[in-house]
Amino acid sequence: MGGYGDVQCIDENGIRLDGRKIDEVRPMSIEVGVVPVADGSARMKWGLNDVIAAVYGPMEAHPRKIQRQDRAVLDVRYNMAPFSTTDRIRPGFNRRSREISKVTAEALESVVLTELYPRSKIRVEIEIICAEAGTRCAGITAASVALAHAGIPMTDLVVSVASGKVHDVVVCDLNKEEDNYGEADLPMGILPNTGELVFLQMDGDLSPQQFQEAWDYNMGAAKVIHEVMVEALKGGDE
Amino acid sequence: MSIPLVPKLLRAHLADLAKEGKRHDGRGRFEGRKVELEVDCLPRAEGSARVRMGDTIVFAGVKFQIMTPYPDRPNQGGLMCSAEVRPVAGRGWEPGPPSPESIELGRVVDRGIRESGCINTEDLCIIPGEKAWQVILDLFALSDDGNLFDAFGLAAIAALKNATIPAERFEAGEDRPLEVSKTPIMCSYHKVGGRFVYDTDKKEELGGDERIHITLGDDDHVHSLQKGLKGIFTAAEFAEIMSEARSRCSELRDLIDQAVGK
Amino acid sequence: MSGDKGADGPRRSRQAPLLVAPGEDLGDSGEFEAGHGVLSINGRLRALKQGKMNKRGNIVSIEPRRTAFMPRPSDLVIGYIEGCTSNIWFVDIGAPFNAILPMSLGPAKAEFGGIRKVLDIGDAIICRVQEVEENHSSVVTMKGMGLRAIRSGSVEEIDPHLLGRLIGRGGNNLRQLKEDTECRLIAADNGRVWLDGDLSGIIQARNSLNDLLKQAKIEEYGGVV
Numbered sequence: 001m002g003g004y005g006d007v008q009c010i011d012e013n014g015i016r017l018d019g020r021k022i023d024e025v026r027p028m029s030i031e032v033g034v035v036p037v038a039d040g041s042a043r044m045k046w047g048l049n050d051v052i053a054a055v056y057g058p059m060e061a062h063p064r065k066i067q068r069q070d071r072a073v074l075d076v077r078y079n080m081a082p083f084s085t086t087d088r089i090r091p092g093f094n095r096r097s098r099e100i101s102k103v104t105a106e107a108l109e110s111v112v113l114t115e116l117y118p119r120s121k122i123r124v125e126i127e128i129i130c131a132e133a134g135t136r137c138a139g140i141t142a143a144s145v146a147l148a149h150a151g152i153p154m155t156d157l158v159v160s161v162a163s164g165k166v167h168d169v170v171v172c173d174l175n176k177e178e179d180n181y182g183e184a185d186l187p188m189g190i191l192p193n194t195g196e197l198v199f200l201q202m203d204g205d206l207s208p209q210q211f212q213e214a215w216d217y218n219m220g221a222a223k224v225i226h227e228v229m230v231e232a233l234k235g236g237d238e
Numbered sequence: 239m240s241i242p243l244v245p246k247l248l249r250a251h252l253a254d255l256a257k258e259g260k261r262h263d264g265r266g267r268f269e270g271r272k273v274e275l276e277v278d279c280l281p282r283a284e285g286s287a288r289v290r291m292g293d294t295i296v297f298a299g300v301k302f303q304i305m306t307p308y309p310d311r312p313n314q315g316g317l318m319c320s321a322e323v324r325p326v327a328g329r330g331w332e333p334g335p336p337s338p339e340s341i342e343l344g345r346v347v348d349r350g351i352r353e354s355g356c357i358n359t360e361d362l363c364i365i366p367g368e369k370a371w372q373v374i375l376d377l378f379a380l381s382d383d384g385n386l387f388d389a390f391g392l393a394a395i396a397a398l399k400n401a402t403i404p405a406e407r408f409e410a411g412e413d414r415p416l417e418v419s420k421t422p423i424m425c426s427y428h429k430v431g432g433r434f435v436y437d438t439d440k441k442e443e444l445g446g447d448e449r450i451h452i453t454l455g456d457d458d459h460v461h462s463l464q465k466g467l468k469g470i471f472t473a474a475e476f477a478e479i480m481s482e483a484r485s486r487c488s489e490l491r492d493l494i495d496q497a498v499g500k
Numbered sequence: 501m502s503g504d505k506g507a508d509g510p511r512r513s514r515q516a517p518l519l520v521a522p523g524e525d526l527g528d529s530g531e532f533e534a535g536h537g538v539l540s541i542n543g544r545l546r547a548l549k550q551g552k553m554n555k556r557g558n559i560v561s562i563e564p565r566r567t568a569f570m571p572r573p574s575d576l577v578i579g580y581i582e583g584c585t586s587n588i589w590f591v592d593i594g595a596p597f598n599a600i601l602p603m604s605l606g607p608a609k610a611e612f613g614g615i616r617k618v619l620d621i622g623d624a625i626i627c628r629v630q631e632v633e634e635n636h637s638s639v640v641t642m643k644g645m646g647l648r649a650i651r652s653g654s655v656e657e658i659d660p661h662l663l664g665r666l667i668g669r670g671g672n673n674l675r676q677l678k679e680d681t682e683c684r685l686i687a688a689d690n691g692r693v694w695l696d697g698d699l700s701g702i703i704q705a706r707n708s709l710n711d712l713l714k715q716a717k718i719e720e721y722g723g724v725v
Contacts, residue, residue, distance in 0.1 A: 036381050058568055081376065082378075129378070131282065154549075193525060243592060245623075264703070
C-alpha cells in the first residue's frame with residue numbers, strides 16, 4: 001500500500017499526525033503478571049500496540065536435538081493474533097514471524113545467563129493482540145520484562161525502539177502511517193545500563209547524517225522506555 | 239497438548255471432597271467463578287470481547303471479509319469460527335499445528351452459535367450470487383486455568399454482539415452493526431470425584447473424568463451438546479445438569495446484555 | 501516506605517527495601533562481594549534479578565520475587581512417580597528435569613516386573629535429593645527418616661521463594677498452622693506442601709496457604725492481583 005505521496009505525516013511546525021513532536025515516543029504502559037498461569041508475563045501497550053509476553057521455564061528441552069549441553073535455549077515465538085490488524089491474518093506458518101522470533105531469541109540470549117541451565121529451554125511467547133507499528137520492538141521489550149518477572153537471571157533488560165524517516169525528516173518511534181508511507185525504518189535493541197546493542201535491523205534509505213540522527217533518537221527513547229519497564233517491575237511496592 | 243500426569247492423590251482427595259459435597263476451592267457444586275466481561279477491547283477488530291473467569295482469560299475478535307456466495311445459496315453470507323490455543327496459554331499447550339483439543343473447542347463453540355440461528359446469513363448478502371459478507375470469529379486463549387469452553391462461548395457471542403460491519407472500508411455501503419438476534423450460551427459440567435460440577439478449574443480438570451457441554455439459546459432451546467473425555471454418565475445425571483444449565487444460562491445472558499449495553 | 505524501625509533491632513535494614521531490576525548497577529565490587537542474584541562485571545556489581553536488595557556483612561544479594569526450583573543435594577522434596585523401568589523410577593520433582601530413584605534407594609525391593617507394585621505411576625513420595633549432576637539431572641533417595649510414599653491427604657503447591665514466609669521464623673508459623681488445623685504438614689523445598697488430617701483440617705490449612713499466596717501477591721504488585 002506504500003508510496004502514497006499525498007499523505008502528509010508531519011505539518012510545517014514539526015508536529016506529527018498523532019500530535020507528537022519528532023523526537024517523542026508514543027504513550028506507553030507496562031503491566032506484569034497478566035498471564036496468571038505463566039511463570040512470568042508482561043503486557044505492553046504502546047500507542048495502539050497491545051503486546052503480551054509470557055515465559056515458561058526453565059524446563060527440559062524437547063525434542064532432544066534442540067538441547068545444548070552447555071546452556072539453555074530460548075524458544076521464542078512471535079505471533080500476531082488473527083484480529084490484530086486491519087486485514088485478518090490467517091493463523092499458521094508465516095516467514096515474517098519466524099524471522100522476528102529468531103532475531104528476538106538472539107537478542108534476549110545475549111542478556112540471559114543461559115549457561116546456568118544446560119539442556120533446558122525457556123519458552124518465551126510473544127502475542128500481538130493489537131498491532132500498530134513497531135510490534136517487534138514492543139515484543140522484545142515486553143519479553144525482557146516477562147523474563148525478569150519470571151526470575152530468570154539476566155545481565156540487563158532489553159529496550160527496543162525504532163526510528164525512521166518520513167518525507168525526508170527523521171522521526172522517533174514510527175506510528176502506522178509513518179511506517180507505511182515512510183522511507184526508512186531502524187529498529188534497535190539497546191541495553192539501557194550500558195548503551196550496548198543486541199538487536200539491529202534497518203530497511204529503507206538514510207544518509208549518513210540521517211542515520212546518526214535516527215540512532216541518537218533511539219538511544220534517547222530507550223531511556224524513557226527503560227523507566228517505564230523498571231517501574232512496572234518494581235510494581236506499587238514503593 | 240501434552241498428556242499430563244494425574245497424581246493418584248489428587249483424584250482420591252477430590253473424591254473425598256465430593257463425598258462431603260465440597261470442592262477444593264470452597265465453591266458450591268454449581269457455583270461458577272467470578273466472570274469479568276469486557277467488550278470492544280481490541281481496536282483493530284470489528285467486534286471484540288475479553289472474558290476472565292478465575293485465572294482463565296480469553297479474547298474473541300470479529301473480522302469481516304468479502305466472499306463469493308456458494309452457488310447453492312447465492313443470497314447468503316457465511317460465518318467462520320476458529321479457536322486457537324497457542325502455547326502462551328499454559329505449560330501444557332505445545333507449539334505446532336492445532337491440536338485436537340483446540341479444534342474441538344472451536345467446533346463446539348461454532349456449532350452453538352451457528353445452530354442457534356443468531357446470525358441471519360441472508361442479511362449478510364451484498365449482491366446475490368456475487369458478493370456477501372463472511373463473518374470470521376477468532377477465539378484466542380491467553381491463560382488456561384480450566385473451562386476454556388465456557389469462556390470461549392461467552393466471549394464469542396459478546397464479540398459478535400459488539401461487531402460493526404465495516405462496509406465503508408470495503409466500499410459496500412454504510413457501516414452498520416451486525417444483527418445478532420439471539421444469545422446462545424454454553425455451560426460445561428465436568429465429572430469430578432464422581433459427580434458433575436460446573437466451571438472446573440485446571441486442577442479439577444486434571445483429576446476429573448468426562449465433561450458435557452450444553453449450549454442453550456433463548457427460550458431454553460438446545461442448540462449443541464458435546465460429551466468429551468473418557469467416562470460414563472446416566473440419564474438422571476444428564477437431566478440434573480440440564481436443569482442447572484437453564485438457570486445458569488439465563489444469568490449469563492443478562493451479563494452479556496449488560497456488557498453490550500442492551 | 502516509611503523509616504519505621506523494627507522493635508527487634510537491626511535484623512536487616514528496615515528502611516524502605518531497595519527494589520532492583522535486572523541490569524541495575526549496585527556499586528563497586530571492591531567493597532562488597534556478589535551474592536545470590538548479583539554478578540560482578542568489570543569491577544561493578546550488577547543485579548541479575550528483580551527483587552529486594554540485601555546487604556549483609558560484605559555480601560550484596562537479591563531476594564528474588566520469583567525463582568524456579570533447582571534441586572540441591574539434601575533438599576527434601578515431594579515428587580510424583582512419572583514412569584519406571586525394571587529397576588528405576590522417574591520422579592517429577594517440580595524442577596526442569598526429572599529425578600531418578602534407583603531401586604536400591606527405593607522403599608522396598610521389588611521382584612523383576614513388580615516395580616509398579618512398590619511405587620506406581622501417579623504415586624506421590626517424600627524423598628531427599630541425593631546428588632545433582634553437573635547437567636542438572638538428579639538422584640533422589642527414600643532411605644532416611646520420614647521418607648515414604650504419601651497415600652492420604654493433599655499436596656498443594658506454592659512458589660519455593662514463599663516457603664520462608666510459610667515456615668516463619670524458627671518454624672513458628674508452620675507450628676501454629678499445624679496446631680490450628682490439627683493437620684500433619686510437611687513443606688518440601690520444591691514448594692510442594694503435604695497436608696494430611698481430617699478433611700475439614702485440610703480445607704482450613706489450604707485456605708491459610710491460599711491467603712498467604714494472595715498476601716504475597718498483593719505485596720508484590722501493590723494491591724492489584
